[in-house]
Amino acid sequence: MEHKDYQLVHKKLGFIYNEEETIFRVWSPIKDEIYLLLYKNQDTIQRKAYGMTKQEDGVHEIILKGDYKGYYYTYLIDKNLEVTDPYCIASSLNSNRCAIIDLQDSNPKGWEEHPIPTGNNGCDAIIYEVHIKDFTWHQTSGIKNRGKFLGMIEKNTNYKGITTGVSHLKELGVTHIHLLPVYDFLTVKEEKEYFDIDNNYNWGYDPELYNVVEGSYATIPEEPINRIKELKQMIMGLHKEGLKVIIDVVYNHTYRAQSSNFNIIMPGYYHRIDENGNFSDGSGCGNELATEKVMVKKFIMDSILYWVNEFKIDGLRFDLMALIDTDTVKEIISCVKEIKPDILIYGEPWAAGPTILPFEQTTIKGTQKNQSFAFFNDDFRNAIKGENNGESLGFSQGNLDYKPNTQIGIAGSIAYNNTHVGFAANPAETINYINSHDDLIIYDDMRRAFPYMDKEGIERLNKLAFSILFTSQGIPFIHAGNEFLRTKNMRNNTYNQPISVNV
Structure with missing residues (x-):
C-alpha cells in the first residue's frame, strides 16, 4: 500500500497515566476502528474492549477514568489483529502486552540527584x-x-x-x-x-x-x-x-x-x-x-x-x-x-x-563533516588488520601496502596533506577501532x-595493533x-x- 505523507501530529502518543485517569492514543488515519483491550494482569485471557474515538488528525484516543496502574493493554486492529503499542514504555514478559506504569516508581533511591560525569569529551x-x-x-x-x-x-x-x-x-x-x-x-x-x-x-x-x-x-x-x-x-x-x-x-x-x-x-x-x-x-x-x-x-x-x-x-x-x-x-x-x-x-x-x-x-562518510557526530572508521580498521573477514594482511601484520591508509588514520583521517586525505573535517569525527562485536x-x-x-x-x-590505535588522532x-x-x-x-x- 502506497501512502502520501501526512501532517505531523504533535500530540503525545502511547499512554499518559495518573491516578485519576489514563489516556491512550495511537495514530492511524487509514483505520476507522481501533479497540483498546485491557487486561488486569499479564497472564489472564479475560479482557475488556473499549472503542477508541478517531479524531481529525488520525489519532485514535480513549480516556479511562480511575487508577489503572498495573494493568496491561494491547490494541485490536481490523477486529482480529491484536498488537502492542509501538509507543509503550513497559511490557509483560516477551513483549506480549504493554504495561501501564507510573515512571516515578522506576527511580532508584538517589536517581534524580546523582552526579553525572563530565569531561572526557571528543577525542x-x-x-x-x-x-x-x-x-x-x-x-x-x-x-x-x-x-x-x-x-x-x-x-x-x-x-x-x-x-x-x-x-x-x-x-x-x-x-x-x-x-x-x-x-x-x-x-x-x-x-x-x-x-x-x-x-x-x-x-x-x-x-x-x-x-x-x-x-x-x-x-x-x-x-x-x-x-x-x-x-x-x-x-x-x-x-x-x-x-x-x-x-x-x-x-x-x-x-x-x-x-x-x-x-x-x-x-x-x-x-x-x-x-x-x-x-x-x-x-x-x-x-x-x-x-x-x-x-x-x-x-x-x-x-x-x-x-x-x-x-x-x-x-x-x-x-x-x-x-x-x-x-x-x-x-x-x-x-x-x-x-x-x-x-x-x-x-x-x-x-x-x-x-x-x-x-x-x-x-554516509562526508555527511558528518562539522555536524557534531562521528563515524566508525572502517578504512583505518582494514589498514591496521587487513580486509574484514578476508584473507589479506594489514599493516600491523606486515603488509606495507596499507602504510598510507594507516598514516591517514594516525593523522585523524583529516585532509592532512595532498597524499593523506581522509573523510573527516576533524579527528573527533572518526571512531578508531580494530574490531567491534x-x-x-x-x-x-x-x-x-x-x-x-x-x-x-x-x-x-x-599490542602493535592497539599501540597504533591508541596513539592515533580520533x-x-x-x-x-x-x-x-x-x-x-x-x-x-x-x-x-x-x-x-x-x-
Whole structure:
C-alpha cells in the first residue's frame, strides 16, 4: 500500500497515566476502528474492549477514568489483529502486552540527584563496547548477579586476583561504556528459567518495543518496573564510578516486517516499500524504517528523547546509520545537543544492502563533516588488520601496502596533506577501532593470518595493533575482551551463537 505523507501530529502518543485517569492514543488515519483491550494482569485471557474515538488528525484516543496502574493493554486492529503499542514504555514478559506504569516508581533511591560525569569529551573519550550478558555471565566473573544489569556494577570482584566487573573497567581507564542493545528485543526468552540455557542468546539487533527495557537482563523480568529500575541503577552505578554510558540504537529496521505492530496499525507507512510492493532491505534484516516520513521521524525523535531524558544516558551509537536520512539525522543531532551538549553520537556509515532511499539522502562518510557526530572508521580498521573477514594482511601484520591508509588514520583521517586525505573535517569525527562485536575479533583474526605463530607472537602483534590505535588522532574504541586476547573460536558473526561462544 502506497501512502502520501501526512501532517505531523504533535500530540503525545502511547499512554499518559495518573491516578485519576489514563489516556491512550495511537495514530492511524487509514483505520476507522481501533479497540483498546485491557487486561488486569499479564497472564489472564479475560479482557475488556473499549472503542477508541478517531479524531481529525488520525489519532485514535480513549480516556479511562480511575487508577489503572498495573494493568496491561494491547490494541485490536481490523477486529482480529491484536498488537502492542509501538509507543509503550513497559511490557509483560516477551513483549506480549504493554504495561501501564507510573515512571516515578522506576527511580532508584538517589536517581534524580546523582552526579553525572563530565569531561572526557571528543577525542578524550575512550569507548569500551560490551554486551550485558557477555560481561559477567561466566562463573569466573565472581559476580552474584551474573549477566544482569546489576552485575555490571558489583564492586571488588576478581578471578584469581585479576579484577573483574566494574573494577576491571576502572582499572582499564576507559571513559565511556558502550552497551549493546538494552531495549526490548524479540529473540531471547525473558523468563528466568531460560537465562542459563546456552542457546538463549542474542546481541539484540532485533528490536520489538523500542522504548521498553530488555527483560532478560533484569533480576525480576516479570515485573515491568523492575527492569527499568535496575537499568537506572546500573547507569547510576557507572556514573558514580566516573564512567559515561552510551546505548546502541537500531532505528533502521524492525525485527518483524509484515507482522510488526507498526505495519498492522498503519500498513505500508512505517517501512520503505519499493515499486513492486516489497519491503526495501538495505538492512539485510528484511526491511527498513522509512525515516524520511514525518510520523516515522516523530517516533524516532520521541524515542531518542525518552532515552536521553529518562535514563540520563551520555551517548548514542546508531546501527546502519546510512539508512537514516540526512535530514532526520540533522534534526536528531540538533535536538539532542540542545538538551545535552556533551553527548557523544556516532554510527555506522554504511547499509547492509541496496536501499531505495535516494543516495543523496543516505548518511554516509562526508555527511558528518562539522555536524557534531562521528563515524566508525572502517578504512583505518582494514589498514591496521587487513580486509574484514578476508584473507589479506594489514599493516600491523606486515603488509606495507596499507602504510598510507594507516598514516591517514594516525593523522585523524583529516585532509592532512595532498597524499593523506581522509573523510573527516576533524579527528573527533572518526571512531578508531580494530574490531567491534561484528566480524572476527582481533585475536582470531591474528590466528587466521598466522596459524602457526605461538601465543607470545600473537600477543606482540596484538599490542602493535592497539599501540597504533591508541596513539592515533580520533576517538579510540575497543570491544570487550580485546584487552586480554578474547577469542570467539574463529566465528565471525556470533549474534545468535550460544553464550558459551560469546562469553
